[in-house]
Amino acid sequence: MAICTVYTTQLNPTCSSISTPSKPQHLGFHQNQVVFYKKTSNYKRSKSAARPSYLITCAAAGGDSQTVVIGLAADSGCGKSTFMRRLTSVFGGAAEPPKGGNPDSNTLISDTTTVICLDDYHSLDRTGRKEKGVTALDPRANDFDLMYDQVKALKDGVAVDKPIYNHVTGLLDPPELIKPPKILVIEGLHPMYDSRVRDLLDFSIYLDISNEVKFAWKIQRDMAERGHSLESIKASIEARKPDFDAYIDPQKQYADAVIEVLPTQLIPDDNEGKVLRVKLIMKEGVEFFSPVYLFDEGSTISWIPCGRKLTCSYPGIKFTYGPDSYYGHEVSVLEMDGQFDRLDELIYVESHLSNISTKFYGEVTQQMLKHSDFPGSNNGTGLFQTIVGLKIRDLYEQITTSKTQTPAQATKA
Amino acid sequence: MATTMAGVNLSAPRIAAKSGVEPPKPHAFIRIQPWSFNKRLTHGRMMVVRPVMAAPDKLSDKVAESVKNAEDACSENPASGECVAAWDEVEELSAAASHARDKQKSSDALEEYCKDNPEADECRTYED
Numbered sequence: 001m002a003i004c005t006v007y008t009t010q011l012n013p014t015c016s017s018i019s020t021p022s023k024p025q026h027l028g029f030h031q032n033q034v035v036f037y038k039k040t041s042n043y044k045r046s047k048s049a050a051r052p053s054y055l056i057t058c059a060a061a062g063g064d065s066q067t068v069v070i071g072l073a074a075d076s077g078c079g080k081s082t083f084m085r086r087l088t089s090v091f092g093g094a095a096e097p098p099k100g101g102n103p104d105s106n107t108l109i110s111d112t113t114t115v116i117c118l119d120d121y122h123s124l125d126r127t128g129r130k131e132k133g134v135t136a137l138d139p140r141a142n143d144f145d146l147m148y149d150q151v152k153a154l155k156d157g158v159a160v161d162k163p164i165y166n167h168v169t170g171l172l173d174p175p176e177l178i179k180p181p182k183i184l185v186i187e188g189l190h191p192m193y194d195s196r197v198r199d200l201l202d203f204s205i206y207l208d209i210s211n212e213v214k215f216a217w218k219i220q221r222d223m224a225e226r227g228h229s230l231e232s233i234k235a236s237i238e239a240r241k242p243d244f245d246a247y248i249d250p251q252k253q254y255a256d257a258v259i260e261v262l263p264t265q266l267i268p269d270d271n272e273g274k275v276l277r278v279k280l281i282m283k284e285g286v287e288f289f290s291p292v293y294l295f296d297e298g299s300t301i302s303w304i305p306c307g308r309k310l311t312c313s314y315p316g317i318k319f320t321y322g323p324d325s326y327y328g329h330e331v332s333v334l335e336m337d338g339q340f341d342r343l344d345e346l347i348y349v350e351s352h353l354s355n356i357s358t359k360f361y362g363e364v365t366q367q368m369l370k371h372s373d374f375p376g377s378n379n380g381t382g383l384f385q386t387i388v389g390l391k392i393r394d395l396y397e398q399i400t401t402s403k404t405q406t407p408a409q410a411t412k413a
Numbered sequence: 414m415a416t417t418m419a420g421v422n423l424s425a426p427r428i429a430a431k432s433g434v435e436p437p438k439p440h441a442f443i444r445i446q447p448w449s450f451n452k453r454l455t456h457g458r459m460m461v462v463r464p465v466m467a468a469p470d471k472l473s474d475k476v477a478e479s480v481k482n483a484e485d486a487c488s489e490n491p492a493s494g495e496c497v498a499a500w501d502e503v504e505e506l507s508a509a510a511s512h513a514r515d516k517q518k519s520s521d522a523l524e525e526y527c528k529d530n531p532e533a534d535e536c537r538t539y540e541d
Contacts, residue, residue: 133497239500
C-alpha cells in the first residue's frame with residue numbers, strides 16, 4: 001500500500017522529514033515518507049560503528065484522520081500500567097503487545113489506541129547511565145529531539161520506526177514500526193518535560209503519589225523479591241528523589257488532570273497506606289474537557305454518603321468537592337477518602353456524580369467490576385482512573401466530531 | 414451462579430467508541446457474586462494476600478545483584494552519581510520484575526478459568 005522511497009540526501013544532524021504528497025491512489029490517501037537520522041553514539045551496540053544509522057519509515061496515512069495524543073506522566077511503580085489497562089478497556093478491545101514483534105516491546109496496541117512507553121527514547125542505555133552516573137529520570141539520559149519528531153510524525157499520520165528500550169537487558173533493541181493510531185498515549189517519566197512534546201498533547205495526566213504511599217506500594221511490590229529489604233527499598237526511593245523532584249514532579253503543573261494519592265485522614269495516624277485519600281484535580285478551561293462535579297458545579301461540598309440510605313463499614317467513605325487553585329491555574333478538585341466495600345456503595349456514589357461522560361447508567365461501576373482484580377478497584381484511584389478514561393473517550397469523540405464539521409479550524413486545535 | 418447482589422443486575426448495551434471496528438455486542442451481563450466481589454475488592458482490609466510468584470529467575474537474579482551493587486557503590490560515596498545511578502537501576506529492574514510477574518499471572522490458565530468460574534472447587538480461596 002505504501003510506496004517507499006529511500007532518500008540518501010544529506011540530512012541535518014537531528015532529524016529531517018521528507019513529505020512527498022503524491023497523487024492519491026487509494027481513496028484519497030497520501031503517501032508520506034519520513035526518514036529519521038539518529039545519532040547513535042550513545043548506543044552500546046553501535047559504539048564501534050563509525051557510520052551513522054538511518055531509520056527509514058514508510059507509511060500511508062489517511063489524510064482525513066488525525067491522531068489524538070494523550071500524555072501520562074508518573075514515576076516508575078506508580079500505577080501507569082494499571083491506568084493504561086483501565087483506559088484501553090474504556091475504549092473497548094484488549095490492548096496487547098505488537099504481534100510477532102520483540103517480546104520485550106513496551107508497546108500496547110488495541111483497535112483504537114496505541115500506548116508507547118517513553119523509556120524507548122532513552123539516549124543512554126543502562127551501561128551508559130552507569131558510566132556517566134545519571135539516572136533515567138535525568139533529561140540527559142533521554143532523546144527529546146527524537147521523541148518530538150516521532151510523536152509529531154504519528155500525530156500527522158506518518159508511521160515511525162521507534163526504538164525499543166529493553167528493560168530486562170538494559171539495552172536498546174532494534175526499532176519497531178508504529179503506525180498512527182486513532183489515539184496515541186505516550187506514558188513515562190517525561191511526557192510533559194519538553195515544551196515541543198507538551199504542545200503536541202491533546203490531553204495530559206499526571207499521577208502524583210505521595211511519599212508515604214509510594215513507599216507502601218514499593219514495599220508491596222518488592223518485599224518478596226530476593227535481595228530486597230526495607231532498607232534497600234527506602235534507599236532506592238531516597239537516592240532517586242533529587243532527580244525526581246527536579247525533573248518529574250514539576251511536570252504536574254502542565255497536566256490537565258492530576259490524580260493525587262495520599263494517606264487517609266479517616267483513620268488517625270494511619271501509616272499502613274492501605275486506605276487511601278485520592279484527589280482528582282481537573283483544570284478549568286481545557287478545550288473538550290469539562291470537569292466532573294458533585295451535586296452543584298462550582299460549589300464547595302463535603303459529602304459522607306454513608307448514613308441512613310447507605311451503610312458503610314469502617315472507616316467509611318468521605319467525598320469533598322470544590323473550586324481551587326493549582327500552580328496558578330483554576331481547577332476543580334474532587335476528593336475521595338476511604339474505600340468501597342460493597343457494590344451498592346459504588347453505584348450510589350456513581351449516581352451522585354455529574355458530568356462523568358458515561359454512555360449509560362452504571363458504566364463506571366461496570367468498568368470497575370470488570371477489572372476488580374486491578375489494584376485500586378475499591379478506592380479513589382480506580383474510580384478516578386476510570387472517570388478520566390471516560391473523559392478521554394469523550395474528548396476524543398468531540399475532537400473527531402469537531403474536525404469533520406470544521407476541518408480547517410480543527411487543524412489549528 | 415446467577416446470584417445478583419441486592420437485585421442489582423447491570424445489563425447494558427456495550428457501546429464501542431466511535432471507531433465502529435468492534436461490532437457492538439447485544440448484552441454484556443455482569444454477574445456479581447457477593448462474596449467474590451467482597452473478597453476481591455477488600456483485599457486491603459481483609460488481608461487476602463495473593464501469592465507472589467517469583468519473577469522469572471533471570472530477572473530475580475538481576476534484581477538481587479543490582480541491590481548488592483548499589484550497596485557497594487554507595488559505601489564509598491553515597492552522594493556520587495554512581496551511587497544514585499545504581500539505585501535507579503535497582504528501581505528499573507524491580508519494576509521490570511513486577512511487570513514480568515503480572516504477565517505471568519495473566520497467562521495462568523487456572524486464573525483465567527477461575528475468572529469465569531469463580532464458584533468451582535479448584536478456584537476456592539481461603540482466609541486464615
